[in-house]
Amino acid sequence: MQAAQTKAAAELKPLEIKEEMLGRHLRHIEHAAERGANIVCMQELFYGPYFCPSQDRAWYALTESVPDGPTVKVMQEYARKYSIVLVVPLYEQEMTGVYYNTAAVIDADGKYLGKYRKTHIPQVEGFWEKFFFRPGNLGYPVFHTAYANIGVYICYDRHFPEGARALGLHGAEIVFNPSATVAGLSEYLWKLEQPAHAAANGYFVGAINRIGRESPWDIGEFYGQSYIANPRGQIIAEASRDQEEVLLGEIDLEEIREVRDLWQFYRDRRPELYGPLSAL
Numbered sequence: 161m162q163a164a165q166t167k168a169a170a171e172l173k174p175l176e177i178k179e180e181m182l183g184r185h186l187r188h189i190e191h192a193a194e195r196g197a198n199i200v201c202m203q204e205l206f207y208g209p210y211f212c213p214s215q216d217r218a219w220y221a222l223t224e225s226v227p228d229g230p231t232v233k234v235m236q237e238y239a240r241k242y243s244i245v246l247v248v249p250l251y252e253q254e255m256t257g258v259y260y261n262t263a264a265v266i267d268a269d270g271k272y273l274g275k276y277r278k279t280h281i282p283q284v285e286g287f288w289e290k291f292f293f294r295p296g297n298l299g300y301p302v303f304h305t306a307y308a309n310i311g312v313y314i315c316y317d318r319h320f321p322e323g324a325r326a327l328g329l330h331g332a333e334i335v336f337n338p339s340a341t342v343a344g345l346s347e348y349l350w351k352l353e354q355p356a357h358a359a360a361n362g363y364f365v366g367a368i369n370r371i372g373r374e375s376p377w378d379i380g381e382f383y384g385q386s387y388i389a390n391p392r393g394q395i396i397a398e399a400s401r402d403q404e405e406v407l408l409g410e411i412d413l414e415e416i417r418e419v420r421d422l423w424q425f426y427r428d429r430r431p432e433l434y435g436p437l438s439a440l
Contacts, residue, residue, distance in 0.1 A: 161188045161202055161406045162386045162399055164372035165209040174208065174221045181207040182231065186238060192406045193242035198268070198307045200406075201247035201336040203370045203386075204315050205261065207231065208251070210340040210370070213377035215291045223253035227272040232264050240270030245305045247312060249338040251292075252277070261293045261314055263338060268306040276301060276312035280320055286342075286379040289316075300326040308333045308413060311363075315339040318353050318367075321360070322437075328361035328426075333413055336366045342380035350385065351395065359393030362420040364411050371402055391419040 163184065165177070185202055192200050204210070211219040226232055231250050239246045245268050252262035252275070261278035277296030281289045300323050303310045311332030317323055318337050327335050337354060341347075350367070358365040371384040387398040388409040397409030420426065 161185070161192065161200065162369055162371050162384045163188070163203060163206070163404045164370065164382075165374045174219055177209065178207045178222055182234070186234070188406050189238050189242070189244070189246070192408070193244050195406070195408055197244060197406075197408055199245040199247070199305070199310070199334070201263075201338055201366055201368055202249055203368050204249050204338040204340045205251060206249055206338070209374045210382070212289050212292055213286045213379045215288050219251075219292065220259065222251045223259050224250065225254075226250065226252045226262055226264050226275050229253075232266070232272060235264070236266055236270040236272060239266045239268060243268045243306075245307055245310070247310065247336050247338070249314065254294075258294055259292060260296060261289070262296075263312045263314060263336075265303040265305070265310060265312065267303075273303040273305065274301055276314070278314040278317060279323060280316050282316045286377075287316075300330060302327060302330040302332045304331075308411070311335040313337045315341065318357070319349070321357065324357040325361055328363055332361075332363050333416055334364040334366060334411065335361075336368065338368045339370075340382060341369050343383045344380055347383060350383075351387070355389040355393040355395060358389040358391055359423075360425060362391045362416055362423065362425065364391060364416075365389040371404060391416050 208222050235246050235248050246266045249263040252260040262275050264275045265273045277298050279296040281295050283290040309331050311327035354365045354367045368386045370382040384401045386407050387395045390396050399407040
């Protein structure tokens, strides 16, 4: 689902923003479940603004432990209530001063399955993420849910093909990429890289972005256009550029077998020759 930050960050305290955004997303989850959704993924850092244009320690207040924090607990209740799998991107505190950009995965019975921590952390103007996040250290786990095997890649990760391949090798059938991405020189990559990952690895990709402009930083327009790409690299469902909405798409996992039996990328890869890549 893609959503906007409704009130300027300067007008509310971090925990007030968190409460408002969490409530709005819970209503979206209810709406998705009523429409028959089995798996729901929210945008990167869904319960707050994208605060990384700042270097303000006040945003550390949004952190919480995973899985013992309040957001995961309430999401477990909703997953159990609606028999829905949830991918929950949030700001994780491992210990005081050690924070991660994380996504928790919750099964349809409410069981917490595990988490992915964003691996690649940008540090460029408007995206001072190293101030806020330690690089992920959990590798590329795949979570075996009631409906599909799920992998997660977060925002900037999508520019790196290595982890996308690792998720495929670990058995992912759907890879979700929750993001906070603004218009600019790289916008055209939004619909280039992730469908390419889907085709190169023979799985589905769910790409999720937020919308609108966020004060007081206004680093640009978050351009939405969340979408689902199939294992052929085709976009089969797409959200709007500027409307808050829940995007639904139908996924047939049998298509993975059909594509992989046709395009034998896993059979024909040569890992014994790729070792030098890790040393370069």
